[in-house]
Amino acid sequence: MREVFQLELEEVQDRLVAISELVSISIDNATQAFNNSNVALAERVIEDDHRIDELAIALDELAINILARQQPVARDLRIVVSALRISASLERMGDMAEHIAQLARYRFPEKAVPKGLRSTFAEMGRLDVEIARKLTDLLRTEDVKLAEEIRNEDDKVDELHVSVFDKVLGETWKGEPVATVDATLASRYHERFADHAVSIAKKVQYLATGDWQQPLEA
Template sequence: MREVFHDTLEDIQGRLAEISELVTEAIEKATAAFASGDVSLAEDVIANDDRIDALVLSTDEIAIETLAMQQPVAQDLRVIVTALRVSASLERMGDLAEHIAQLVRSRYPERAIPKGLKKTFTKMGELDVQVARTLTKLLKTQDLQYATLIRDTDDDIDELHASVYERVLADTFTGEIPHAIDATLASRYHERFADHAVSVAKKVVYLATGDWAGSDDEDSLGA
């Protein structure tokens, strides 16, 4: 019976990595679509979000059933609680990728990126993809060096996010109001995507160390 229980815990952790892989695929396609205006890529992201949601739901159901039936304690309990919280963040990351894709679709055949900001958004997209790929590695290995990489990359994304706001609010910005709205929304989606990755990383640190308060510390993140 105990062996079956631990097989279930491994299945839950494997499912989280699978969800993260799907989220990575979504953000790769969404940011590529945003940069190029490729509406077919955007439609693919939007259509596939249901797949992420379905896997999150089934994973949560398994976790909740295990929690109710097995009444785990200590490390096993941390695995279940962390899984439920991580799945929620991953689901939200998928939603944010979908939001970026929806901006592409809403502006087609024009591009959603305002003039003068393409380089910034291209870099933000690249960093979001990097964060997503690193997060998948973290979930698969629980190697806390990946948590540190996610946090550091998030700092870079935050700087780019601030630069978008500065550019849009500057007197020299020549774009129309819809362009300014698109820029601020897209920047926020990119920034929040990375924020959720940081949140997941902190939860994995908690899972590995049992110290939630310490998950914000540099040492606990492998620095």
């Protein structure tokens, strides 16, 4: 029974990695669609989000089934419960990517972001893609150094998020109301995407080290 249980835990980890890989692809496509006004990529992200949702639901069902049958304790219990929480965060990250893609689709053939903010959003998108890739590696390897790197990248996203608000609230801002709303929403989606990654990284770090009090914040 113990061997079967360990195989089930490995399957949980493999499924988390698979979902994270899809999220990474989704945010990459979403940022490209948003920054380049690529409606085909935007549609792909929107259409593919249901796949992330389905895999997250299936993983939750597996985890709940393990809890019911195996009644794990100690670290094994933390692994299964954490998997449920990580799955939910990954699903939300997929939603953030979908929201970014929806903005691109709504404004096509125009770009959703005014020219003065395009470099900022290009950098936010690059950082989110990098965070997503590192998160996949973290889930695969439990290398806690990656958790710290994700937190550092998130700090950069936060700084850019603040700069967007400073820009649209500044006296020199000439954007139309629609552009202001789009920029504000897009910045928030990028920022929340990274925040969810940090939340996952914190959980993986705890599982790997047993120490919740690390210099890593959600």
